[in-house]
Amino acid sequence: MTGxxxxxxxGHRRVLRLLESQLQAGHLAHAYLFTGExxxxxxxxxxxxxxxxxxxVPLSRHPDYWEDDRLGNLKVQEIRLFSDDGPEFHSQSLQAxxxxxxxxxxxxxxxxxxxxxxxxxxxxxxxxxLEEPHPNRVIILTSPSLSPFVVIPTIVSRCQRxxxxxxxDEEIAQLLVAEGVAADRADELARLSRGxxxxxxxxxxxxxxxxxxxxxVQRLEEVLGAPADVPLRxxxxxxxxxxxxxxxxxxxxxxxxxxxxxxxxxxRRRMLGDLHPATWARLLELSYDTLGYHEQNVSxxxxxxxxxxxxxxxx
Numbered sequence: 312m313t314g315x316x317x318x319x320x321x322g323h324r325r326v327l328r329l330l331e332s333q334l335q336a337g338h339l340a341h342a343y344l345f346t347g348e349x350x351x352x353x354x355x356x357x358x359x360x361x362x363x364x365x366x367x368v369p370l371s372r373h374p375d376y377w378e379d380d381r382l383g384n385l386k387v388q389e390i391r392l393f394s395d396d397g398p399e400f401h402s403q404s405l406q407a408x409x410x411x412x413x414x415x416x417x418x419x420x421x422x423x424x425x426x427x428x429x430x431x432x433x434x435x436x437x438x439x440x441l442e443e444p445h446p447n448r449v450i451i452l453t454s455p456s457l458s459p460f461v462v463i464p465t466i467v468s469r470c471q472r473x474x475x476x477x478x479x480d481e482e483i484a485q486l487l488v489a490e491g492v493a494a495d496r497a498d499e500l501a502r503l504s505r506g507x508x509x510x511x512x513x514x515x516x517x518x519x520x521x522x523x524x525x526x527x528v529q530r531l532e533e534v535l536g537a538p539a540d541v542p543l544r545x546x547x548x549x550x551x552x553x554x555x556x557x558x559x560x561x562x563x564x565x566x567x568x569x570x571x572x573x574x575x576x577x578x579r580r581r582m583l584g585d586l587h588p589a590t591w592a593r594l595l596e597l598s599y600d601t602l603g604y605h606e607q608n609v610s611x612x613x614x615x616x617x618x619x620x621x622x623x624x625x626x
Contacts, residue, residue, distance in 0.1 A: 373415045420449045425453060
């Protein structure tokens with residue numbers, strides 16, 4: 312069992328025990344890198360852990376706490392100690408914050424979610440901070456991937472890596488029910504979540520998410536055995552949705568990832584129910600390659616065309 316600091320967190324028992332034991336023993340790393348696919352709960356655990364490291368007052372008004380969990384890019388002036396313009400979003404840059412001694416608690420803590428938002432120049436500035444750590448400072452980073460296209464390898468090597476894994480459907484369903492979601496809907500959302508509590512909680516507020524899942528499965532079925540123009544049209548359509556999403560406020564899931572997630576579930580369902588599962592196993596493997604290429608900023612349309620043209624050969 313975990314302590315009250317992590318109460319209500321679904322899954323990740325090994326991770327929570329590790330962090331609690333290090334805190335209790337006073338053997339903290341100067342930097343942590345929480346890794347795992349998006350919406351597993353990495354940032355939520357990072358916030359809980361930060362609150363346990365800084366118990367004096369709530370994080371929202373703690374002078375020894377700095378965080379950036381926005382969706383947009385993190386500009387270099389938000390990291391650099393001195394810059395001509397100064398930080399736009401924070402009152403202090405990260406390096407300026409870490410240079411100061413703790414004012415209220417025993418330490419200063421910084422949380423940056425999705426480190427891949429930082430351009431290479433900002434990541435290299437952060438690397439200097441990691442290579443020359445101040446005492447009584449803790450930096451918590453999160454990343455959906457360890458690809459060198461997402462986070463530079465030297466940052467990975469300077470952090471204690473903490474791996475997050477999918478959470479059991481039953482635990483996610485229990486979390487949703489505790490938050491007021493009807494049991495039947497909670498079960499279906501948990502099944503669709505692929506072990507991601509963050510996705511399930513967000514989807515619970517979206518009345519159309521289940522309909523969209525069924526639509527993407529239907530669109531995939533239309534591709535199977537179809538002429539080549541059918542998957543190409545679907546790739547172009549989804550590419551246009553993804554382009555619109557990129558210029559939006561990004562409150563909903565990336566349509567590329569939403570469609571791909573629905574297709575992966577369908578590949579897995581067919582693989583487990585087919586007497587000859589090799590075709591579906593190959594498509595499932597290709598879908599993960601497609602996800603990797605998406606993380607590496609390969610053209611979404613080209614990426615989808617390659618996957619969907621393979622799908623049309625299945626029946």
